[in-house]
Amino acid sequence: AMLVIGNEILSGRTRDANMYFLAGKLTELGIRLREARVVPDIEATIIATVQELSRTYDYVFTSGGIGPTHDDITADCMAKAFGVGIDVHPEARRRLEAHYEAGMLNAARLRMARIPDTATLIDNPVSAAPGFRIGNVMVMAGVPRIFEAMVASVAPSLVGGDKLLSRTVLAFVPEGAVAEDLAALQTEYPDVDMGSYPAFRAGKASTAIVLRSTDKVRLDAAADAMYAIFRRMGGEPFENEIV
Structure with missing residues (x-):
């Protein structure tokens, strides 16, 4: 703390x-x-x-x-x-x-x-x-x-543990449209922390999904699934370190 x-x-x-x-x-x-x-x-x-x-x-x-x-x-x-x-x-x-x-x-x-x-x-x-x-x-x-x-x-x-890894997947898709699928994804990957951050970029509604885990394999799998969700909704996802 x-x-x-x-x-x-x-x-x-x-x-x-x-x-x-x-x-x-x-x-x-x-x-x-x-x-x-x-x-x-x-x-x-x-x-x-x-x-x-x-x-x-x-x-x-x-x-x-x-x-x-x-x-x-x-x-x-x-x-x-x-x-x-x-x-x-x-x-x-x-x-x-x-x-x-x-x-x-x-x-x-x-x-x-x-x-x-x-x-x-x-x-x-x-x-x-x-x-x-x-x-x-x-x-x-x-x-x-x-x-x-x-x-x-x-x-x-200081004594630490495994490093917490992070990936941020963004798309020009409104947060409300992705909420249900994101909840299902979180259930599928309970060991990956997921946060949703809506914003307006270039005058358009967008959503950034931040995924965090100490397990790189699980993190990458969850990120790939998030890519698929965004694409299914007509957005072309990309990654960015800054939200």
């Missing part, structure tokens, strides 16, 4: 890009992102949500709230969620001291070195201030460039 933390996301001031990036990266690793939530900078909400997600999923990835200002409360919330203390981590402090010029590591910036007890650091090659992992929760920055660097740092330690 992913937990996005920050009032700026919920207010519309900031557009979240991290969930999109994480979902793609996890797919490459054979890990499925099953849920994503966005919560405000409210301590009780953050604590309750991370506890619930941590119990439910193998991994939880958070973004936001580990900066130098008063409203960056994620680290404290994680300490409370796991029932441990929090203090300036010696190695985190060393990294910040090496990053900033002499005299520039003020009290506000030092807040970014406060790490819950028992947590391990997640490298931040962009701006030095580390994220951290506590239990099965990876706590990372909200700034997209830093978040992406932290994901790259933690990725080698």
